[in-house]
Amino acid sequence: MLELRxxxxxxxxxxxxxxxxxxxxxxxxxxxxxxxxGPNGGGKSTLARLIAGIEKPTSGRIFFDxxxxxxxxxxxxxxxxxxxxxxxxxxxKGIQVFDxxxxxxxxxxxxxxxxxxxxxxxxxxxDYINREVNASLSGGELKRIEIxxxxxxxxxxxxxxxxxAGIDLWSFQNLIEVFRGMRKNIAGSSILIISHxxxxxxxxxxxxxxxxxxxxxxxxxxxxxxxxxxxxxxxPECRVGGVQKGGAAND
Amino acid sequence: xxxxxxxQMRLLEEVADLHKVPEGAxxxxxxxxxxxxxxxxxxxxVPREDGQGLTIHIRPGTKNESVHIxxxxxxxxxxxxxYNDFYIGEGADVVxxxxxxxxxxxxxxxxxxxxxxxxxxxxxxIKYVEKHYGSGTGSGKRILNPGTEVYQxxxxxxxxxxxxxxGVDDTNRVTTAKLAAGAKLxxxxxxxxxxxxxxxxxxxxxxxxxxxxxxxxxxSVARDNSYQKFDAKLVGNAACxxxxxxxxxxxxxxxxxxxxxxxxxxxDAALVHEAAIGKIAGDQIIKLMTLGLTEAEAEEQIINGxxx
Numbered sequence: 001m002l003e004l005r006x007x008x009x010x011x012x013x014x015x016x017x018x019x020x021x022x023x024x025x026x027x028x029x030x031x032x033x034x035x036x037x038g039p040n041g042g043g044k045s046t047l048a049r050l051i052a053g054i055e056k057p058t059s060g061r062i063f064f065d066x067x068x069x070x071x072x073x074x075x076x077x078x079x080x081x082x083x084x085x086x087x088x089x090x091x092x093k094g095i096q097v098f099d100x101x102x103x104x105x106x107x108x109x110x111x112x113x114x115x116x117x118x119x120x121x122x123x124x125x126x127d128y129i130n131r132e133v134n135a136s137l138s139g140g141e142l143k144r145i146e147i148x149x150x151x152x153x154x155x156x157x158x159x160x161x162x163x164x165a166g167i168d169l170w171s172f173q174n175l176i177e178v179f180r181g182m183r184k185n186i187a188g189s190s191i192l193i194i195s196h197x198x199x200x201x202x203x204x205x206x207x208x209x210x211x212x213x214x215x216x217x218x219x220x221x222x223x224x225x226x227x228x229x230x231x232x233x234x235x236p237e238c239r240v241g242g243v244q245k246g247g248a249a250n251d
Numbered sequence: 252x253x254x255x256x257x258x259q260m261r262l263l264e265e266v267a268d269l270h271k272v273p274e275g276a277x278x279x280x281x282x283x284x285x286x287x288x289x290x291x292x293x294x295x296x297v298p299r300e301d302g303q304g305l306t307i308h309i310r311p312g313t314k315n316e317s318v319h320i321x322x323x324x325x326x327x328x329x330x331x332x333x334y335n336d337f338y339i340g341e342g343a344d345v346v347x348x349x350x351x352x353x354x355x356x357x358x359x360x361x362x363x364x365x366x367x368x369x370x371x372x373x374x375x376x377i378k379y380v381e382k383h384y385g386s387g388t389g390s391g392k393r394i395l396n397p398g399t400e401v402y403q404x405x406x407x408x409x410x411x412x413x414x415x416x417x418g419v420d421d422t423n424r425v426t427t428a429k430l431a432a433g434a435k436l437x438x439x440x441x442x443x444x445x446x447x448x449x450x451x452x453x454x455x456x457x458x459x460x461x462x463x464x465x466x467x468x469x470x471s472v473a474r475d476n477s478y479q480k481f482d483a484k485l486v487g488n489a490a491c492x493x494x495x496x497x498x499x500x501x502x503x504x505x506x507x508x509x510x511x512x513x514x515x516x517x518x519d520a521a522l523v524h525e526a527a528i529g530k531i532a533g534d535q536i537i538k539l540m541t542l543g544l545t546e547a548e549a550e551e552q553i554i555n556g557x558x559x
Contacts, residue, residue, distance in 0.1 A: 054537055074540040083541065090538040093498065094470075095556035103552065104542045149542060 001190050002028040002051065002082075002157055007060035009046055020046045021057070022213040028157065033183050033191040035204035035221075037228065043213040044194045045087060048161045051192070052084035053077040064157070081156035087165050087194075089146035092133045097145055100133055104152035117148040120181070122174040140171035147178060158182075160193045164200065172197075179203055201225055253279065253287035258354055262323040265384040266350030269319065273348075277319040278305055280333070282326045294318055294345070304334035304366075311340030311372065319348045322365065327357020327391045332364045341372040341404075350382040353393040353419070362394040369399070371434075374406040381411070385418025392420040399426040403434035405460065413440040415450065416558065422450040432460030432489070440469040441558045444477035444505070454483040458491035458520070467495040472554050473505030484512035487520025497526040500557060502550075 009021040021043045028034050036044050049055045051062065053074040062070045069077055078084075092100070101114040115125030121144040131137065133145065143166060150158050163179075164172055176199050182191055183203055193200055201207055207224040209217035217224055253272055255263070259281055263269040272279075272287060276294035279287045290296050293313040297306045307318060320335060337347065355361045371377060385393035401409055415422060428436050436456060444450050456465045465485055473479050485493035497509040511524035531553050539549035 052541055054541075074537060075543060075545050078541050078543040086534075086538060090532070090534045092535055092553065093557050094559045095552065099552070099556060100542075103539060103544060106543050153542065 001030045001065060002192075003063040004047075004051075005061045005063070007047075007050060007057045007062065009043075009050060009055060010058045020213050021050065023060070024210075024213075024215050025060075026208060026215060026218060028190050028192055030188070030190055031186055032205040033179075033186060033193070033203065034206045034208060035193045035195050035201050036208045036210060037195060037201060038210040038216070042210040044210050045161050047210065048084065048159050048192070048194050051157075051159055052082060054084075078153070078155075083150045083153040083155035083158045085146050085150045085158070085160040085163060087161040089142040090133075091135055091137075091142070095133050096129070097131050097133055098129045100145065100149055101152050104149040105154075114152075117152045118145070120151055121145070121148045121178055123148070139166040140168055143167050143171065144175075144178075147175075151182075155189065157190050157192065160191070160195075162194050162196070164195060164197045176200065176203070198225075198229070201228070255279075255286075258325055259323055262325075262352030262354060262384065262386075263321055265386075266323070266352040266382045267319055267321040267348050267380075269321065273317070273319040275317045275319070276307075280320070280322045282324055283329060283331050291316065296320075299334065303332060305336070307335065307337045309337070309339045309343050309345055311342055311375075313340065313343040313345055315344070317346040317348065321349065322351040322363055324351070324353045324355075324361050324363055327355050327361055327389055328359030330360070330362040332366070334366045335368070337367065337369045337377075339369065339371045339375045339377055339407075342374050343372065344376040346378045346380070348380045350380070350384075351395055351397075352384040353387070353395070355385070355387040355391045355393050356389040357387075357391045358389055360392040360394055362392075362396070364396040364398070366398040367400070369401045369403075369409065371401065371403045371407040371409055373404045375404075376408040378410045379412070381413050383415040383419050383422070385420065387418075393418060394421045395419050396421075396423045397425075399424075401426070401428035401436065403428065403430045403436065403463075405431045406433040407431075408435045408437075410437045411439070413438065413452075414442075416441065416443045417445075419450070420446075420448050422448075422452075424450075424452040426452075426454045428454075428456045428465070430456070430458045430460060430463035430465065430491075433462045434458075434460060435463070436465040436467075438465075438467040440467075440471075442469065442471040442479065443474070443554070443558060444472075444479055445474040446477060447475070448477040450478070451480045452482070453480075454495070455486070456484070456493065457486045457488060458493060459488045461489045461491070463489065463491045465491075465493045465495075467493075469497045470499070470557060471497070471507065472500045472502065472558060473507050474502045476504045478506045478508075480508045480510070481526075482510040482512070483524075484514065485522050485524075486514045486516065487522050488516045490517060490519030491521070493520070493522045495524045497528075498557075499528045500554065501528060501530055 010017040118125040483495040509526040513522040
């Protein structure tokens with residue numbers, strides 16, 4: 001379905017090129033849920049943005065269903081069937097949840113159809129459909145609406161950039177159920193999730209580990225997850241000092 | 252029965268959402284003359300002696316009635332100054348729809364300056380809607396200079412919706428309000444300018460009575476080479492609460508000056524202003540592009556939503 005061939009991406013910082021992604025080649029097969037994980041700053045989000053077309057690679061090619069899409073715009077890739085959920089959902093003044101879902105489906109939509117997508121992400125549709133997608137919504141609510149817009153795309157490839165970021169434990173529980181549901185109905189499509197969360201890694205078919213911009217491990221969940229759980233890489237916030245910082249344990 | 256031609260109908264639809272002659276009290280002014288008028292038992296519309304405007308009396312306690320007084324102009328070069336005075340009786344609850352549409356296909360400027368004065372009785376409630384619209388391919392300008400004066404008695408509520416989305420070349424809008432105890436004023440202004448247009452909107456709201464409140468919010472978009480000035484001043488002369496907000500998007504070479512002003516003359520006056528001007532956030536465009544819209548379509552959606 002999606003193939004990255006020798007993808008590199010560099011940014012120019014302080015007059016030196018910094019390579020964020022270095023020569024990554026990988027394939028996302030159809031009917032699979034793939035989770036990309038690895039330490040912060042390893043290039044995961046950049047890779048997702050390269051796939052959606054938000055960034056263009058410095059070198060290498062991207063193929064989607066056999067077609068070279070490297071030069072295609074975000075819009076063209078969306079129309080070909082790539083959907084992307086932002087790590088930090090965008091807020092809009094005046095645009096309502098219904099508008100966003102209507103735009104996502106790309107067709108005329110009844111309110112009850114739009115409500116179905118909200119129900120899928122565990123939001124009581126009636127309470128949200130006319131809300132503005134603005135700062136009055138909490139991080140967890142915005143995140144679920146973001147995911148609903150991706151569901152509404154019914155895309156061949158759905159990319160989620162750290163869906164767990166910025167949401168509370170209760171919303172997270174619900175999110176896992178959303179992804180489980182998507183995994184069940186994956187036939188004919190693929191899902192790519194950037195995540196640190198063990199429970200998201202646990203529902204993957206395959207896990208890819210990125211570190212310092214390089215692909216260091218790719219394999220089935222059963223092979224890769226046990227290796228990760230033995231290291232500090234999978235959930236660095238939790239394992240390296242996060243508990244002391246965030247919890248009351250310091251007192 | 253009043254006969255309206257196609258152009259009159261189109262302008263009336265734009266400024267007053269009218270698809271036919273309205274029900275209830277109304278006056279339709281076309282090219283400087285009243286072409287239809289009706290009063291009801293509770294709402295009396297009386298033309299001024301000089302022909303330049305109306306006096307509208309709304310009986311105390313009138314409920315669920317509306318007044319439509321749209322103005323349309325098609326003649327190039329026409330300039331008019333009109334005074335409309337509204338006397339709203341105690342406890343009335345009515346909707347007033349004004350608005351002006353100018354179609355100018357000629358080379359001379361067309362101008363409508365409407366001065367509206369509202370005397371709002373105790374505990375009365377009005378919703379006032381005013382839309383401005385311009386069309387026509389002529390080089391003559393379409394100019395609208397509305398003046399609005401609001402005098403609110405105790406416990407009255409005035410909600411104003413001012414909309415100018417398209418086609419008006421030059422506007423100088425001045426709105427003043429004086430609020431007695433417990434009176435409430437809510438203003439929602441939506442403005443979009445394009446081309447070489449110029450729009451100035453000035454508010455001076457005096458909260459003179461205890462417990463009065465005002466909320467004046469403007470959302471605007473300045474495109475092309477247009478210019479806008481939003482100057483909103485809230486004066487708190489008693490224990491009151493006031494909020495004013497100007498939220499604007501600039502595009503192309505559009506320019507906006509926001510001048511929020513607060514004046515507290517009483518220790519218990521609580522006044523807040525907010526103003527933000529900026530271009531459309533890149534992330535918003537990218538998000539809509541990932542949903543399949545082109546960059547131009549994304550911009551259009553963002554602006555439509557913003558001005559909705």
